[in-house]
Amino acid sequence: MAEKSWLTDFPQMARSDLIAIRKGLDGAYRDFSRSYGDIIESIFDPLLYFLVWFEKLLLATPWWVVLIVITALVYLASRSWKMSGAVIVAFLAIGYFGMWDNTMRTMSIIVVCTFISIAVGIPIGIMMARSDRVQAIVTPILDIMQTMPAFVYLIPVVMLLGIGKVPGVIAVVIYAIPPVIRLTNLGIRLVDKEVLEAATAYGASKAQRLWEVQLPLAMPTIMAGINQTIMMALAMVVIASMIGVKGLGQPVLKSITNQYFTMGLLNGLAIVVLAIVFDRVTQAYAKRTQKHLGDNQHA
Known part of the structure; x- marks a missing residue:
C-alpha cells in the first residue's frame, strides 16, 4: 500500500x-x-548608433542614387545585365506602390544582420573545421538554434534589452547564423587533402593554407551558407516586427491584425522581391567564384 x-x-x-x-x-x-x-x-550602443545612421542614410539618399548603387553592386556580383535590369524594375515597382521607405529600413536590418552573421559565423566555422572537439560542442547548439521556434528567441532578448532595433537584430542573427557556420565548416573540410599536402610541401604555414588554399576553395560552399543566412534573416523580419523593428514586417503584422489583405500582400511581395534579389545575386557570385577557381586549377 x-x-x-x-x-x-x-x-x-x-x-x-x-x-x-x-x-x-x-x-x-x-x-x-x-x-x-x-x-x-x-x-550594444555602438551597434544601435550604426543601425540608426545606416537607416537614415538609406532614407535620406535620393531614391535614384540608391537604385544606381544597388544596380551597380548587383552587376559587379553577377555580371548580368538581365539581372541588373530586373532589379531596377523590381525596385521601381516597390517605389510605385509606396513601400520604398519600409524596404530601405528592412534592407538596413538585413545588411547589418548578414555582416554580423558573417563576422561571427565564419570564424566559428573555421574553428569547427580545425577541431573535432569544437565541432562536437557547437553542432548540438546549432541544432537547438535551428529547431527552436522563432518566437522563443524573442522572449529572453526582450526581457533583457526591451524592444527596439538591437533586440531585433540579435534575434535575427541568432535565428539566421547557423547555415553560414555549418557550411563554412563543411566547405573547409571538403577541401582536397592532396591540395593541402601540396601547399605544405611548398612551405605554406597554417595561416597561409587557410587564407590562400582552404577559404578560396571553400568559397562556393561558404557563399551558399551566406545565401541561406540572408533568406532566414528575411523570414525573421515579420516576427522581429513584433518587438519594434520597423520595415516591411510591420505592415504585414498590421494587415494580419486588421485584415488588410492588400497591404499584407503587397508588403509580403516586397519581401519576396528582396529575397529573390539577394538569392540570385549571391548564387551568381558563387557560380562566378567556382568558375574562376576552376579556370585557375586548369591553368
Whole structure:
C-alpha cells in the first residue's frame, strides 16, 4: 500500500518540483536582467548608433542614387545585365506602390544582420573545421538554434534589452547564423587533402593554407551558407516586427491584425522581391567564384 501511495503521489511531487525549478529560473533571469540589463544594453550602443545612421542614410539618399548603387553592386556580383535590369524594375515597382521607405529600413536590418552573421559565423566555422572537439560542442547548439521556434528567441532578448532595433537584430542573427557556420565548416573540410599536402610541401604555414588554399576553395560552399543566412534573416523580419523593428514586417503584422489583405500582400511581395534579389545575386557570385577557381586549377 505504501508503494502504491508513492506511485500515486509521484506525478504530483514531480509537478511541484518542476514548478519550483521554473519559478527559480524565472526569478534568477529577472534579477539578472534588472542588475545587468543596462550594462549589456550599453555594450550594444555602438551597434544601435550604426543601425540608426545606416537607416537614415538609406532614407535620406535620393531614391535614384540608391537604385544606381544597388544596380551597380548587383552587376559587379553577377555580371548580368538581365539581372541588373530586373532589379531596377523590381525596385521601381516597390517605389510605385509606396513601400520604398519600409524596404530601405528592412534592407538596413538585413545588411547589418548578414555582416554580423558573417563576422561571427565564419570564424566559428573555421574553428569547427580545425577541431573535432569544437565541432562536437557547437553542432548540438546549432541544432537547438535551428529547431527552436522563432518566437522563443524573442522572449529572453526582450526581457533583457526591451524592444527596439538591437533586440531585433540579435534575434535575427541568432535565428539566421547557423547555415553560414555549418557550411563554412563543411566547405573547409571538403577541401582536397592532396591540395593541402601540396601547399605544405611548398612551405605554406597554417595561416597561409587557410587564407590562400582552404577559404578560396571553400568559397562556393561558404557563399551558399551566406545565401541561406540572408533568406532566414528575411523570414525573421515579420516576427522581429513584433518587438519594434520597423520595415516591411510591420505592415504585414498590421494587415494580419486588421485584415488588410492588400497591404499584407503587397508588403509580403516586397519581401519576396528582396529575397529573390539577394538569392540570385549571391548564387551568381558563387557560380562566378567556382568558375574562376576552376579556370585557375586548369591553368
